[in-house]
Amino acid sequence: MARKVAPLTNTQVKNAKPKDKEYNLADGDGLMLRIKTNGSKLWLLNYSRPFTKKRANLSFGSYPELSLAEAREKRRDARSLLANDIDPQTAKIKEQVQKAHTLKDCAQSWFTIKQTSISPNYANDVWRSLELHIFPRLGKLPIHTVDAPITIDTLRPLAAKGSLEQVRRIIQRLNEIMTYAVNTGVIHHNPLIGIKEGFHSPKKEKMPSIRPEELPKLMKALYNASIKPTTRNLILWQLHTMVRPSEAAGTRWDEIDLDKKLWIIPAERMKKKKEHIVLTFPPNLEP
Numbered sequence: 215m216a217r218k219v220a221p222l223t224n225t226q227v228k229n230a231k232p233k234d235k236e237y238n239l240a241d242g243d244g245l246m247l248r249i250k251t252n253g254s255k256l257w258l259l260n261y262s263r264p265f266t267k268k269r270a271n272l273s274f275g276s277y278p279e280l281s282l283a284e285a286r287e288k289r290r291d292a293r294s295l296l297a298n299d300i301d302p303q304t305a306k307i308k309e310q311v312q313k314a315h316t317l318k319d320c321a322q323s324w325f326t327i328k329q330t331s332i333s334p335n336y337a338n339d340v341w342r343s344l345e346l347h348i349f350p351r352l353g354k355l356p357i358h359t360v361d362a363p364i365t366i367d368t369l370r371p372l373a374a375k376g377s378l379e380q381v382r383r384i385i386q387r388l389n390e391i392m393t394y395a396v397n398t399g400v401i402h403h404n405p406l407i408g409i410k411e412g413f414h415s416p417k418k419e420k421m422p423s424i425r426p427e428e429l430p431k432l433m434k435a436l437y438n439a440s441i442k443p444t445t446r447n448l449i450l451w452q453l454h455t456m457v458r459p460s461e462a463a464g465t466r467w468d469e470i471d472l473d474k475k476l477w478i479i480p481a482e483r484m485k486k487k488k489e490h491i492v493l494t495f496p497p498n499l500e501p
Contacts (some may be wrong), residue, residue: 344384
């Protein structure tokens, strides 16, 4: 029959003095206070590992930073794990690993891979959306603590402004980050799979357009508008070349062959990662 150990008192813990050799004061159920020769006091749990049954010590922390009552609470949690054949030391290491991986840390690792498959402009848009709307509140949280309620609450101000399409895109990016974290073993599951249901779906609207006969009116308005010459020229450039705004805005002179009247947009600047050649070219263009 196991010898019954009398629980420690706060006075015993406080008044324990160092000796020539370190020694232990037992509180029962494996919990003990180790008093070292330099006077420091450390809470330990001596237990039998599941399956192997080997004895091991698990450190809870130092006294007085960790009180007797707090040490007993940790003992209770550890023994609850042991009752389910979970080694509390392994669980502690896993918890420390999880705490070391914040949402922003995982997002940066995910983005390192993501940006290799998208255009630089789109990559900037992706990261900027996270910096503006996610990282200020959620970036420093351990990723395993980021759940659906706190994420939905974080995105509600943006949704209230009517930016539902942006909310949809951010949710998609967050799900990609969570999936990355699952696949790399940081978390066990993605808690954000269904959060899009917490918001109205963005309404799909056709982009506004004008009929060919309205083009002269547009050109007149463009030349009379109080806008910067750079802006006016960019719009004219798009009308001449019929490319996306990001591609037009990123035009470089080294992409243009004036002799052949060609504009060759390199693959890395194109959405589909394929080189694009604009055959028709405005005449008399000088750099």
